[in-house]
Each structure stands twice: as structure tokens, then as C-alpha cells.
Amino acid sequence: MDQRNLTLLTDLYELTMMQGYFKEKDANETVIFDMFYRNNPHGNGFAVCAGLEQVIEYIRDLHFDESDIDYLRGVGIFEEDFLDYLRDFRFSGDIYAIPEGTVVFPREPLVKVIAPIMQAQLVETALLNIINHQSLIATKTERIVYAAKGDGVMEFGLRRAQGPDAGTYGARAAMIAGCIGTSNVLCGKMFDVPVKGTHAHSWIMSFPDELTAFRTYAKLYPSACILLVDTYDTLNSGIPNAIQVFKEMKNAGIPLTFYGIRLDSGDLAYLSKKAKKMLDAAGFSDAVISASNDLDEYLIDSLKMQGATINSWGVGTNLITAKDCPSFGGVYKLAAVKDKSTGSFIPKIKLSENAEKITNPGNKTIQRIYDKETGKIIADLICLVGETFDTSHSLLLFDPIETWKKTMLAPGTYTMRELLVPIFLKGECVYETPKVMDIQAYCRQELDTLWDESKRLVNPHKVHVDLSHELWHMKNQLLDTYHRK
Amino acid sequence: MDQRNLTLLTDLYELTMMQGYFKEKDANETVIFDMFYRNNPHGNGFAVCAGLEQVIEYIRDLHFDESDIDYLRGVGIFEEDFLDYLRDFRFSGDIYAIPEGTVVFPREPLVKVIAPIMQAQLVETALLNIINHQSLIATKTERIVYAAKGDGVMEFGLRRAQGPDAGTYGARAAMIAGCIGTSNVLCGKMFDVPVKGTHAHSWIMSFPDELTAFRTYAKLYPSACILLVDTYDTLNSGIPNAIQVFKEMKNAGIPLTFYGIRLDSGDLAYLSKKAKKMLDAAGFSDAVISASNDLDEYLIDSLKMQGATINSWGVGTNLITAKDCPSFGGVYKLAAVKDKSTGSFIPKIKLSENAEKITNPGNKTIQRIYDKETGKIIADLICLVGETFDTSHSLLLFDPIETWKKTMLAPGTYTMRELLVPIFLKGECVYETPKVMDIQAYCRQELDTLWDESKRLVNPHKVHVDLSHELWHMKNQLLDTYHRK
Incomplete structure (x- = not known):
């Protein structure tokens, strides 16, 4: 998967602008771009950032090979001196980013690129x-x-994902955020995460009858024996046949460690309760009852409210496509340009009629502020690189737009942690990506830094993202300058 | 891109079932699987099928390399004889499919696989x-x-696509269905399709002022000079500066062949009309007015209704994620199993409470029926392989569920065309994929076989997909058999 050259995975205008900078400007002018997003998807109270490992691979491998150069020549708008320049192109800048699995909020730079503009x-x-x-x-x-409130959630969506990468990197992201396994074998191989799965309706249909299909499966996979019970008739055929097979296993002395049924159609609340009764009555009260069939967070929540006895969830399409909001509106905006004479960064701002869309200028970082006692996040503070904070002093936070909304943190009641960490310095990668299952463990800790009120599915409590006084002042000065023009 | 080994891009259960077939059944038993879908996405009246070229590459390249075998061994559920078998695994079956760019309808097999069950x-x-x-x-x-009613539509969505493949193969699909170009350079290289693009706000912001940025761009790219006018103030700065540059080009004797402006924010109806007036007044009435900013078919339709003077559209997120319905519910179902003694196929059926979800059994193909005079599609007929039709006879069509709905086609008034063509025969690829731009031309012809009523965005007229009498009869016999059990 990592053998692909993704250097041309870019919009043409990046290259036309590059040639412009090359021809008309100082191509080595250093700039700062911030990648950030403006709204949490799905009405969530936060986002979980992911993808940094693949960005690192992409940056490391950036190079135009001869076939790329030939192709670009054929486009007809690039000149030979620029194509020559591309031949030796490598990334030589700095990148700072928030580690994968971190809980993040709108307007925070998730990635900051400091590099020659090209x-x-x-x-x-x-x-x-x-x-x-x-x-x-x-x-x-x-x-x-x-x-799912502690039940295992399996990622099942490869067949409905938007292409191979969406299936594989999507499953990677799903593992980071807490799935217990994926059906995607390639993802398992690439990222050393648990792969799981049982059988399809076609398995049942390829045998003369359901019981034979179940028996054969149980014989082959006794230690992970989840039987799909809805091919013909869930209550009258599937579950009785499954119970029959579990009895035969028990009688044969085969330990029933991980076994149970999967429901894939029909009324999951009703069927799971019936199934639970039938399994209990037969002495199989520890059987897993898993369910699939176009599930999402709302359906799982509703099934739990209805008392469904499902304790394992397979989620496909809605997860792997993020169906109700299939894009994350991350943007990448110029924040500063280095002044060659002074060596300092000149902040840049993108204006908009909409206050929320005005960018934050300058060379920034993020301080996350935690309550010392509970360990929960109080707020995030976007500030300028070089600003220092002393947690033994009080700290005044204020909303950057509705500035009369203020909070004073008392000395010693809070702690701070810088979110952006160095990933590349002068083109060298200085960061070691943790393994996906370690990122998952870290993500679980991250989620513990949020109150439940910020995690609820609908109308979650909003965590404040404030600007430091220094950054706020710089931004307002810039706005004043533009408005005076 | 094509160097990747995607053999493990599969759900684990395919492999657990394969081991089951290998251990417990005749692994060479030949079966037929149909890939079809049940509902047109987005409430459309049809779908445009695409992706066959990548399926062909995937099938051709199928092989488990040593690292795959090692990985599977480590999963802990596969035995050595099965892993040995995988070492020599190749696809040796037949595949039939509907060519890319064809207009298709629910329940039609888009791909038919006839192969050993493994x-x-x-x-x-x-x-x-x-x-x-x-x-x-x-x-x-x-x-x-x-x-867009004949205006050019550009695909712009790479940055919001669900991973690299979604961007690149998504752009490929967009080109098949009629986009005039994509911003994705890698897609351009891989599939020899036009790439297009101009500049971003960051281009404008990196210059001391907008006019300088425009002038520099025009100097570099005079023959495709579309200027982004909304960085500071569209009507008071962007458009006047663009007109100034066009005048300078004209005065300098530079031919204005392809030039104009791009609007990327604000009220596109209002701004485009104002822009048109300003450009006309300055003598630039042939300037392109292009627009972007979260467009989709409904917004474009609405802007046209409002008299917007936009004649070129850049569409990103909504296209590349198919935002309002980001999954195509294609399924893959067992249709028949070969009887070793007779060599004939035993039809298989998947039951469901819902009549629409019951599968069509047997070894099938599709006959498309056209009106001889207009060339428009009358209906599609799913039938059994080997059935013959004579268009000089009358043909009775009937709805497969509401069977009283009948249509009699008079002799000589209709033509027929078989949609499924051979792609692989005995493991050998026998099909040459056309180039993407040729598929686009074919797709345009295909769209001409539909009445406008079937193409409208909301509540389109439904094209009938019927079953041949022979297939309908076989299906009902099978249903009877199951219900008697």
C-alpha cells in the first residue's frame, strides 16, 4: 500500500501556483499554513483527529519521478526550468501536529506547516x-x-466504503476511536489490529440445510462460533438450530468460550429479547447476541432504550462512510509569511463577512487547560508560539467574539499541556507514530478528559476554544488595518 | 497506484468460509454470484455503472504473496493445508459484466461471477x-x-474525498459521467483525462495586493486566465481588478481566448448577474463566469432558475462524497450451484419477508429493449442464459410482482441488446477496457436512450425491469418449493 507515489495527488492549481511562485517570487519565502476545521461533524461536541501517520508517509516520500515530470510536461502549461526544479523537489520544512487520537475542537490548528511557499x-x-x-x-x-456503552463494536463496512483506501484507512480510524476489530483483512495486516468475522448467508445457502451449515462451521471454528441465524426463519429455524449445535458442542466436551448468534435482519429489539429467552432456557445465558443491519449511533441508542439484549454490534455503511455527514470540512489557510530582513513572521488574515470564518493569524500553538482536581478539560487556548504561562498564577479566559464572557481560573487549580508537537524539523521526521492499538488506548484516555455532557449524541455541551490575549490583540489590530484601507 | 496487492482487501469471513469450503466441501464446486443493487441513489431514475476497469486489475492481480500467508498464519485460525492452497490461488473462472458508463437499473446483475466457490x-x-x-x-x-444543462462541470473534490483512492477513482467516475475536467493531477496522469484549475485565495494573499496577484497570474497563464475575485471584496475589488487586467491584456495584444472570473462565496445569483453587467459594460461579454462553493445539483438548478449568469461550475465535496447518499447499496448474492453429475446449474434463491429483496435465481443475462423509432429504452428484461428472442414477433412484458401490469410490444417495433458481456473466460481477461474519455462519450450516448422524464432530479419516471416468462416461472417454482417445506 505504501509503495504508491502520491506526489501528484494534488489539485492542479497547487502546481500552477507553485510555478507562479517559482517564476515571479522568492520561491524560498517561508510561510506558515494551518490546517483546521470549523464545525464538528454529526453535531458532535468534538472531533477525534486521525491520519497523521499517513501524512508523515506522504511527506517523507514526496518526489516527482520521471513519469510525473513527463506527464506534467504534457499538460502544456509548465516550463522546463520549473520541471527541472521539481526533479529535486523534497520537503525541507517543519511540521507540527496534534497526535492522532486526541480530542480536538473547531478552529484549532491540527497541523501547522512552516516551509518554503512552494x-x-x-x-x-x-x-x-x-x-x-x-x-x-x-x-x-x-x-x-x-x-454502545461498553459493548464491543466491530467495523464491517469495507464493501460499502468509497474505494479501497476508504475501507482500509477508514477501518484504521475506526480502530483508533474504539472499535474492537475490523472485518478488513488488509487493514489487519497493515496496522496489526484485530480482524474478526464469521460467515455470510451464502455459507448457509451453499449447504443442503441450515443445521448442516451451522454444524460444519462449529466444527471448524469452535473457539469463535457466532452463527448467523436469519437466513430462513430466525425464531423457528435459525435460533433452534444454533442451540442444537451449542448442545452438541457441550455434549462433545468442546469448551464454549466465545459463541453465540448474529441477527442481521428483522426487528432487532424483539428478536434479541426472544433469542435471549430461548438461549437462557437452553442453558446458554453467556452466548453472545450480536446484531448488524444498517446500524448507527441512533439505532444502537434506541435499541438499548427498548431493552434489546444485544451485546455486540457490527456496524458497516453508516460508520465507514460517516453517512449522515460524509465530509470533514478541514481547510488549510495561510497564517504568516516570514520577513526576510527581520526573520520574524508577518501575520496574515483571511477576511470574511462571517466572524467565525475569519482566520487566526500568526505562528500559533494550543494550550489545553485541565482542571487539576478532575483532570477534565476546562478550555483550549490558542496562543502565539513563545507566549509563556504560569499555572501558579490566575488566568483570565474570554470568548474571542463575545468578549464579555469571561472566566478567571484561580492559581494552582489548573494544569496546561501544549497540543502541537514537532513532526518534521528541517525536513527530517522527528516523530515516531505509535501503533494503532496504542493510539486507541491513548484515545480512550483522551475521551476521559471530557465530561459526559460533551459526549452526548445530541446537543452536546460546547468546550470553549479561546484566544490568548496576545493573539486576540494581534488579530484585532490586523482587522483594524484592513478596515481602515 | 496499480502496484498494490489488494488480495487481502476482503472481509475475514470470506477467508473463514473459504477454509470451510476447502475442508468440508468440494472446493471446485462451480457457483454463480450476481452483483446487483436494489435502489437508485439520490432518488435518481437510474444509475451509471462504473469501476469495471479496477475490478479487472484486481482480478488479474489476485495472489497471496508470502507476507500475506504469514499474516494469515498469525491470525491463528487457518491451517497449513489451506495456507498452502492459497499460495497457488489464482482466479480461473468467468466474469460477465455491463460495460462502464451504461445506464442501469435496480435488480439487474451488473457483474456475474461463474467460478469455483472459493x-x-x-x-x-x-x-x-x-x-x-x-x-x-x-x-x-x-x-x-x-x-448544469450543457455548462461545463469541473470535479474539484480531492481534499474532501474519503482518502486518496476516493479522490482519484472518484474523479475517474466523475469523468465517465460527464465532467469536463478534474483538479486531481494523479487522476489526470493515471487515466489521461483533462486536468484543470487556477489559483487559491492563498495566491492572492501572498502578494502585496490583489491587482498584482491577478497581473502576475495573467502574465503566467494568459491562455486560461480565470481569476478568483472574492478574496477581499468581490464587487468593489475583485471584479474591477480582473477587468483592469483583461484590459491590460487586450491592450498588450494578448488574445483573450479563455478568460474570466471565479466566484467562491457570497450570493452567487446576485454576484454573477452583477459581474455579468460589469464585464459586458467593459466589453468582455465572452468572459467565463465560473462558480464554486458547496454546489450540488439542487443548488445549480436553483441558481439557473434565478437567472444566475454562471456558465461554468466547480463542484467538490457534494460530488466526490455523493454527500446526500454516500453509499451505493450493491450486494453480491448466490444465484446458482453447478450440479456435478448433470453439469447444469441448480438455481438458488434468497428469501425475504420483503418481495423486493427476494433474489432472482439462475444463470441470467439482461436484454435491453429499445423503441425502434426513437432509440429510447422501453424496458429491461432479465432472462435466463440461452433464452432466445425474435424481434419480428410480438413480446409480452409484465411486472414481476404486480403481474397484471402488462405491455405487448408489436413485431418489428423494438430492438434488443444484451447488456452483459464477457470480461473473463476461464481466468483469462477477454475484454479491453476503453479509455475513460471514450467511456464518457459512450455514457453520453447511453443517456440519450432515456427520456427526459427519467432523468429529472426529483420523482423521475421509472424504467421497467421485468423478468422473462421463463425466469419468472423458475423463481415462482422455487418459492413454492420453499413455502411447502
Whole structure:
């Protein structure tokens, strides 16, 4: 999977602009771009960021090979000196990012690129593509796992994913956000995550009858024997046949460690309750009752409310496509340009009629503020690199738009942690990506830093993202300057 | 891109079932699986099928390499004899499919796999993944192109696509369904389709002022000079500056062949009309007015109704994610099993409470029936392989569920065409995939075989998909047999 050259995975305009910078400007001018998003998908109270490992691979491998150069020549708008320049193109800048699995909020830079403008411009599209996709699926998955309240959630969606990568990297993101396994074998191989699965209706149909199909399956896979019971008639055929097979296993002395049924159609609340009664009556009260069939967080929540006795969930289409909001609106905006004479960054701002859409200028970082006692997040503070904070002093937080909304944190009651960490410095990768299952464990800790009120599915409590006084002041000065023009 | 080994791009259960067939059955038993879908996405009247080229590449390249075998061994449920068998695994069966770019309808087999059960089972997941994705995006794109009523539509969505493949193969599907170009350079390279694009807000912001940014762009790209006018103030700065640059080009004797403006925010109806007036007044009435900003078929339709003067459309997120319905519900169902003694296929059926969900059994093909005079589609007829039809005789069509709904076609008034063509025979590919731009031309012809009533965006007229009398009879006999049990 990693052998592909994704250097041309970019919008043409990145290349036309690059040639423009090359021809008409100082191509080595250093700039800062921030990748951030404006709204949490699915009405969630936060997002779970993901995709950094693939961004790192992409950046590391950036190079135009001869076939790329030949192709670009054929497009007819690029000149030879620019094509020559591309031949030796490598990424030589700095990248800071928030580690994967972190809980993040709108307007925070998830990735910050500090690099010569040519390089910073080229990487925009692929960086957005990768982070947008995986953060979307991680966020959707977190909602589904949250609704399952501790039951295992399996990722099943490969066949409905938007292409091979969407299936495989989507499953990776799903694992980060708490799935216990994926059906996608390639994802299992690439990222060393648990793969799971049983059988399809076609297994049952390829045997003369359901009982034979079940018996054969149980003989082959006695230690993970989940039988699909809805091929012919769930209550009159599927469950009785499954119970029959469990009895035969028990009588044969085969330990029933992980066994049970899967419901894939019909009224899951009703069928699961009936199934539970039938399994209990036969002495199989520890059997797994798993369910699938177009599930999402709302259906799982509703089934739980109805007293469904399902304790394992297979989720496909709605998870792997993030169906009710299939895009994560991450953007990549110019934040500063380095002044060659002074070496300092000149902040840049993108205006908009809509206050929420005005960008935050300058070379920024994020301080996350935790309540010392509970460990929960109080707020995030976007600030300028170089600003120092002392948690033994009080700290005044204020809403950057409705500035009369203020909170004073008392000395010693809070802790701070910087979210952006260095990933590339001068083109060298200085970050080691944790394994996916370690990111999952980290993500679980991250989720513990949120109150339940911020995790609920509908109308969650909003966590404040404030600007430091220094950044707020810089932004307002810039706005004043523009408005005076 | 094609160097990846996608053999493990499958659900684990395909492999657990394969081992089951290997251990417990005749692994060479030949079966037929049909890939079909049940509902047109987006409430459309049809779908545009796509993705076959990638399925062909996937099937051709199917093989388990040593690292795959090692990985599967580590999963802990596969035995050595089965792993040995996988080492020499190749696809040796037949595949029939409907060519890409064809207009298709629910319940028609888009792909038919006739192969030993082990092989037919393995390919399910990847085949569905690929065809589902590309058919989804092709169908969504057709709607957008239809709404644009002859204006050019550009695909712009890479940054919001669900991963690299979704961007690249999604753009491929968009080209099949009628986009005039894509911003995705990798797609352009891989599939020899036009790539297009101009500049971003960051281009404008990286210059001291907008006019300088425009001038520089015009100097570099005079023959495709579309200027983004909304960075600061569309009407008071962007358009006047663009007109200034067009005047300078004209005065300098630079031919204005393809030039104009792009609107990316604000009220596109109002701004485009204002822009048109300003451009006309300055003598630039042939300037392109292009628009982007979260467009879809409904917005384009509405803007046209409002008299917007936009004549070029850039569509991103909504197209590349098929946002309002981001999955194509293609399924893959067992249709028949070969009887070793007789060599004939025993039809198989999957039951359901819902008549629409009962599968069509047997070895089938599809005859498309056209009106001889208009060339428009009258209906599709799913029938059994080997059935013959004579268009010089009358033909009785009837609805397969509401059987009293009948139509009699008079002799000589209709023509027929078989939709499924051979792709693989005995494991050998016998089909040459056309180039994407040729598929686009074919797709345009295909769309001409539909009445406008079937193409409208909301409540389109439904094209009938009927069963031949022979197939209908076989299906009902099978249903009777099951119900008697």
C-alpha cells in the first residue's frame, strides 16, 4: 500500500501556483499554513483527529519521478526550468501536529506547516484529504462506540466504503476511536489490529440445510462460533438450530468460550429479547447476541432504550462512510509569511463577512487547560508560539467574539499541556507514530478528559476554544488595518 | 497506484468460509454470484455503472504473496493445508459484466461471477467496494451535469474525498459521467483525462495586493486566465481588478481566448448577474463566469432558475462524497450451484419477508429493449442464459410482482441488446477496457436512450425491469418449493 507515489495527488492549481511562485517570487519565502476545521461533524461536541501517520508517509516520500515530470510536461502549461526544479523537489520544512487520537475542537490548528511557499502549497491537498478522511471516520466511530456503552463494536463496512483506501484507512480510524476489530483483512495486516468475522448467508445457502451449515462451521471454528441465524426463519429455524449445535458442542466436551448468534435482519429489539429467552432456557445465558443491519449511533441508542439484549454490534455503511455527514470540512489557510530582513513572521488574515470564518493569524500553538482536581478539560487556548504561562498564577479566559464572557481560573487549580508537537524539523521526521492499538488506548484516555455532557449524541455541551490575549490583540489590530484601507 | 496487492482487501469471513469450503466441501464446486443493487441513489431514475476497469486489475492481480500467508498464519485460525492452497490461488473462472458508463437499473446483475466457490467467495468484498464506489460517484455526477444543462462541470473534490483512492477513482467516475475536467493531477496522469484549475485565495494573499496577484497570474497563464475575485471584496475589488487586467491584456495584444472570473462565496445569483453587467459594460461579454462553493445539483438548478449568469461550475465535496447518499447499496448474492453429475446449474434463491429483496435465481443475462423509432429504452428484461428472442414477433412484458401490469410490444417495433458481456473466460481477461474519455462519450450516448422524464432530479419516471416468462416461472417454482417445506 505504501509503495504508491502520491506526489501528484494534488489539485492542479497547487502546481500552477507553485510555478507562479517559482517564476515571479522568492520561491524560498517561508510561510506558515494551518490546517483546521470549523464545525464538528454529526453535531458532535468534538472531533477525534486521525491520519497523521499517513501524512508523515506522504511527506517523507514526496518526489516527482520521471513519469510525473513527463506527464506534467504534457499538460502544456509548465516550463522546463520549473520541471527541472521539481526533479529535486523534497520537503525541507517543519511540521507540527496534534497526535492522532486526541480530542480536538473547531478552529484549532491540527497541523501547522512552516516551509518554503512552494512546498507548503503543494502538500495542501493530500494533507487535507488524509486528515479530513480519517478524522471524519474516527469521530463518527467514537459516537457509535459511545452509544454502545461498553459493548464491543466491530467495523464491517469495507464493501460499502468509497474505494479501497476508504475501507482500509477508514477501518484504521475506526480502530483508533474504539472499535474492537475490523472485518478488513488488509487493514489487519497493515496496522496489526484485530480482524474478526464469521460467515455470510451464502455459507448457509451453499449447504443442503441450515443445521448442516451451522454444524460444519462449529466444527471448524469452535473457539469463535457466532452463527448467523436469519437466513430462513430466525425464531423457528435459525435460533433452534444454533442451540442444537451449542448442545452438541457441550455434549462433545468442546469448551464454549466465545459463541453465540448474529441477527442481521428483522426487528432487532424483539428478536434479541426472544433469542435471549430461548438461549437462557437452553442453558446458554453467556452466548453472545450480536446484531448488524444498517446500524448507527441512533439505532444502537434506541435499541438499548427498548431493552434489546444485544451485546455486540457490527456496524458497516453508516460508520465507514460517516453517512449522515460524509465530509470533514478541514481547510488549510495561510497564517504568516516570514520577513526576510527581520526573520520574524508577518501575520496574515483571511477576511470574511462571517466572524467565525475569519482566520487566526500568526505562528500559533494550543494550550489545553485541565482542571487539576478532575483532570477534565476546562478550555483550549490558542496562543502565539513563545507566549509563556504560569499555572501558579490566575488566568483570565474570554470568548474571542463575545468578549464579555469571561472566566478567571484561580492559581494552582489548573494544569496546561501544549497540543502541537514537532513532526518534521528541517525536513527530517522527528516523530515516531505509535501503533494503532496504542493510539486507541491513548484515545480512550483522551475521551476521559471530557465530561459526559460533551459526549452526548445530541446537543452536546460546547468546550470553549479561546484566544490568548496576545493573539486576540494581534488579530484585532490586523482587522483594524484592513478596515481602515 | 496499480502496484498494490489488494488480495487481502476482503472481509475475514470470506477467508473463514473459504477454509470451510476447502475442508468440508468440494472446493471446485462451480457457483454463480450476481452483483446487483436494489435502489437508485439520490432518488435518481437510474444509475451509471462504473469501476469495471479496477475490478479487472484486481482480478488479474489476485495472489497471496508470502507476507500475506504469514499474516494469515498469525491470525491463528487457518491451517497449513489451506495456507498452502492459497499460495497457488489464482482466479480461473468467468466474469460477465455491463460495460462502464451504461445506464442501469435496480435488480439487474451488473457483474456475474461463474467460478469455483472459493474464488467466487473471495472476490465479493473488493468487487462490491470498487463497483459500489465508482457507480455511486458516476450517478451523482450525472445528476450534477444534468442540472448544469450543457455548462461545463469541473470535479474539484480531492481534499474532501474519503482518502486518496476516493479522490482519484472518484474523479475517474466523475469523468465517465460527464465532467469536463478534474483538479486531481494523479487522476489526470493515471487515466489521461483533462486536468484543470487556477489559483487559491492563498495566491492572492501572498502578494502585496490583489491587482498584482491577478497581473502576475495573467502574465503566467494568459491562455486560461480565470481569476478568483472574492478574496477581499468581490464587487468593489475583485471584479474591477480582473477587468483592469483583461484590459491590460487586450491592450498588450494578448488574445483573450479563455478568460474570466471565479466566484467562491457570497450570493452567487446576485454576484454573477452583477459581474455579468460589469464585464459586458467593459466589453468582455465572452468572459467565463465560473462558480464554486458547496454546489450540488439542487443548488445549480436553483441558481439557473434565478437567472444566475454562471456558465461554468466547480463542484467538490457534494460530488466526490455523493454527500446526500454516500453509499451505493450493491450486494453480491448466490444465484446458482453447478450440479456435478448433470453439469447444469441448480438455481438458488434468497428469501425475504420483503418481495423486493427476494433474489432472482439462475444463470441470467439482461436484454435491453429499445423503441425502434426513437432509440429510447422501453424496458429491461432479465432472462435466463440461452433464452432466445425474435424481434419480428410480438413480446409480452409484465411486472414481476404486480403481474397484471402488462405491455405487448408489436413485431418489428423494438430492438434488443444484451447488456452483459464477457470480461473473463476461464481466468483469462477477454475484454479491453476503453479509455475513460471514450467511456464518457459512450455514457453520453447511453443517456440519450432515456427520456427526459427519467432523468429529472426529483420523482423521475421509472424504467421497467421485468423478468422473462421463463425466469419468472423458475423463481415462482422455487418459492413454492420453499413455502411447502
